[in-house]
Amino acid sequence: MAEAAKTEVIKKKAGPAHPSGDKRFKLLEVTMKRHQFRSDALIEVMHAAQELFGFLEVDLMFFIARYLKLPPSRVFGVATFYNLFSLRPKGEHTCVLCTGTACYVKGADALLDAVEKLAGIKAGETTEDGKLSLVTARCLGACGIAPAVVVDGTVKGLETPDSLVQQLKGWLPNG
Amino acid sequence: MPRFEPVLLKRIDKPNSAALAGYRADGGYTALKKALAMAPDDVTNLVKDSGLRGRGGAGFSAGAKWSFLPKNHPGPIYLCVNADESEPGTFNNRILMEQDPHQLLEGIAIACHAIRSNAAYIYLRYEYGRSYRVLDAAIKECYAAGLLGENILGTGFKLDVRLHRGAGAYICGEETGLIESLEGKRAWPRIKPPYPAIEGLFRKPTIVNNVETLCCVTHILTRGVEWFKSMGVPPDPNNKRDQGSYGPKLYCISGHVNKPCCVELPLGVMARELIDVHGGGVWKGRKAKAVVPGGISMGFLSANELDTKLDFEGPGKVGCLGLGTAAVVVIDDQTSMVDVLYNCCRFMSHESCGQCTPCREGTAWMTKILERIRTGRGKLEDIDLLYEVANSMGIIPGTTICGLADGAAWPVKNAVTKFRGEFEEYIRSGRSSITPAQQLMAAH
Ligand SMILES: Cc1cc2nc3c(=O)[nH]c(=O)nc-3n(C[C@H](O)[C@H](O)[C@H](O)COP(=O)(O)O)c2cc1C
Ligand code: SF4
Ligand code: FES
Numbered sequence: 001m002a003e004a005a006k007t008e009v010i011k012k013k014a015g016p017a018h019p020s021g022d023k024r025f026k027l028l029e030v031t032m033k034r035h036q037f038r039s040d041a042l043i044e045v046m047h048a049a050q051e052l053f054g055f056l057e058v059d060l061m062f063f064i065a066r067y068l069k070l071p072p073s074r075v076f077g078v079a080t081f082y083n084l085f086s087l088r089p090k091g092e093h094t095c096v097l098c099t100g101t102a103c104y105v106k107g108a109d110a111l112l113d114a115v116e117k118l119a120g121i122k123a124g125e126t127t128e129d130g131k132l133s134l135v136t137a138r139c140l141g142a143c144g145i146a147p148a149v150v151v152d153g154t155v156k157g158l159e160t161p162d163s164l165v166q167q168l169k170g171w172l173p174n175g
Numbered sequence: 176m177p178r179f180e181p182v183l184l185k186r187i188d189k190p191n192s193a194a195l196a197g198y199r200a201d202g203g204y205t206a207l208k209k210a211l212a213m214a215p216d217d218v219t220n221l222v223k224d225s226g227l228r229g230r231g232g233a234g235f236s237a238g239a240k241w242s243f244l245p246k247n248h249p250g251p252i253y254l255c256v257n258a259d260e261s262e263p264g265t266f267n268n269r270i271l272m273e274q275d276p277h278q279l280l281e282g283i284a285i286a287c288h289a290i291r292s293n294a295a296y297i298y299l300r301y302e303y304g305r306s307y308r309v310l311d312a313a314i315k316e317c318y319a320a321g322l323l324g325e326n327i328l329g330t331g332f333k334l335d336v337r338l339h340r341g342a343g344a345y346i347c348g349e350e351t352g353l354i355e356s357l358e359g360k361r362a363w364p365r366i367k368p369p370y371p372a373i374e375g376l377f378r379k380p381t382i383v384n385n386v387e388t389l390c391c392v393t394h395i396l397t398r399g400v401e402w403f404k405s406m407g408v409p410p411d412p413n414n415k416r417d418q419g420s421y422g423p424k425l426y427c428i429s430g431h432v433n434k435p436c437c438v439e440l441p442l443g444v445m446a447r448e449l450i451d452v453h454g455g456g457v458w459k460g461r462k463a464k465a466v467v468p469g470g471i472s473m474g475f476l477s478a479n480e481l482d483t484k485l486d487f488e489g490p491g492k493v494g495c496l497g498l499g500t501a502a503v504v505v506i507d508d509q510t511s512m513v514d515v516l517y518n519c520c521r522f523m524s525h526e527s528c529g530q531c532t533p534c535r536e537g538t539a540w541m542t543k544i545l546e547r548i549r550t551g552r553g554k555l556e557d558i559d560l561l562y563e564v565a566n567s568m569g570i571i572p573g574t575t576i577c578g579l580a581d582g583a584a585w586p587v588k589n590a591v592t593k594f595r596g597e598f599e600e601y602i603r604s605g606r607s608s609i610t611p612a613q614q615l616m617a618a619h
Binding site: 038039042043044046077099100106137138140141146 | 260261262263264265266268269300301302303304339340341342343344345356357358359360361362377427429430431435436437467471502504506507510514515518519521522525526528
């Protein structure tokens with residue numbers, strides 16, 4: 001009964017709490033509250049959601065839409081427009097390869113070929129065991145150290161196919 | 176020639192260059208104090224007189240833009256700082272933000288005073304994690320020191336600066352795309368007019384300026400108009416439209432050079448000097464075949480156009496779109512222009528926001544035509560077809576909402592005219608740049 005009353009209070013403030021009882025929804029709600037449930041905070045909120053959940057599940061986007069009082073189409077539209085929002089789970093590790101022009105002329109394609117071959121996946125995919133996601137990106141603003149890659153959030157430059165394969169090998173069964 | 180004394184990059188090698196204490200010890204925030212003692216319109220006029228032109232790509236006079244705001248507007252008026260730096264080859268804004276954030280914040284505060292704004296948004300690309308952390312810390316320092324917030328420096332001036340991150344889309348750099356994105360929407364550029372100065376963020380008057388532009392403002396206040404105009408290139412008396420290219424500029428040099436770097440020089444340095452002197456020459460003892468003068472949207476200089484002055488007028492004289500971001504990417508004589516152009520088109524096609532048919536379809540078809548050429552199945556007519564598609568898209572022919580389309584068209588137009596022989600030879604040879612496995616993929 002007390003539980004129900006609590007839910008009622010939240011409902012009045014914004015929308016209903018998430019029925020799963022997953023604590024992460026509560027954390028997301030706090031973020032939205034900090035932004036006063038303003039619709040222009042949508043991108044920040046989606047970043048927070050992706051940090052909490054790893055990717056943007058359909059259910060999660062409905063939750064956000066409800067709280068920010070936006071049509072779900074607006075949330076889906078934003079999620080699919082921006083390159084950094086992911087609708088699918090990511091691997092445990094990520095390798096981002098810059099394909100910007102400065103990196104391209106310094107051999108980014110050779111890096112991509114090498115990693116694709118090593119991991120047996122194409123850019124944009126994740127290995128079946130969920131260990132590694134391979135992503136391509138536009139210019140990272142690290143052209144001075146081209147070809148640039150980002151391995152688990154750390155920018156590294158002047159890579160060769162060999163040096164990159166060395167770093168990723170440990171995460172792959174056939175490595 | 177005496178060595179140029181850096182202005183914007185002067186402090187970057189200092190230990191802890193990002194800290195407020197050091198910035199103030201070097202005379203920081205005195206420019207703001209000076210500005211706050213002046214009437215807003217006087218600050219605007221000073222910046223106008225300095226001839227400062229936007230460093231974000233279009234080269235529009237900063238002071239003139241500020242003076243377009245409606246007079247006696249009840250507010251709010253917003254300043255949006257364009258820190259979305261996404262033009263391939265460009266990384267000068269990142270260095271400015273990571274190494275000397277207070278130089279930027281001071282410029283922001285001065286600009287806000289000039290345009291009577293109490294709220295500035297820094298639109299930062301999400302990928303710049305370090306810039307985010309440094310700026311966030313610097314903003315907090317400012318609030319604590321009374322340099323942001325209420326009653327700044329005891330003058331009654333009030334300013335809030337908010338840091339907003341994007342989510343990975345090139346088009347967020349276009350000023351109205353940026354505004355849409357700040358409002359939490361897809362970054363679809365708006366039809367102009369109305370220009371942002373009349374109706375921008377939250378439908379209020381808004382000024383959008385690049386990071387480097389605002390950093391220059393700080394120094395104009397401290398050292399004056401004459402000093403600023405002592406650097407760069409005065410207007411060509413035979414060209415009424417030329418407003419001159421004054422002040423220091425950060426040039427990024429990347430690609431096939433021995434020493435890729437970001438160097439600060441007076442506007443108007445020759446492309447050849449950038450490559451040979453500052454970039455340490457073309458790598459592996461090779462020669463340059465083509466040079467991107469200011470980010471790939473600007474097109475290409477050919478090897479015999481390297482004595483082009485990289486000021487606001489120079490690149491245009493040899494058929495490029497403009498100075499852009501002054502990001503110089505060097506392409507050596509062993510690299511295929513077909514491949515480089517394909518890389519540019521693939522990028523533009525991916526980043527087109529899709530609102531305008533000529534841009535959405537044009538970029539996609541140009542990429543497909545180049546894919547076909549690269550699988551060895553191109554026809555000689557494809558070269559003219561590429562030119563025709565490129566020539567029909569953009570603000571210049573008047574078929575699109577924003578300049579992304581012009582930036583997509585220019586590398587194509589330049590490549591197929593300046594390097595036509597190479598395209599013909601490539602197609603005639605029937606050779607292919609891609610491996611058989613990739614070819615199989617492309618065929619599907
Ligand atoms: C497709 C496109 C992308 C752009 N990207 C950027 C960018 O990343 N950074 C930037 O400062 N300006 C960019 N611009 C230019 C802005 O629209 C705008 O002119 C600039 O921010 C104005 O600031 P400024 O006058 O200080 O240069 C871009 C323009 C277009 C058409
Ligand atoms: S020109 Fe291209 S990027 Fe610009 S608004 Fe039109 S479709 Fe979008
Ligand atoms: S092109 Fe790769 S970091 Fe700029």
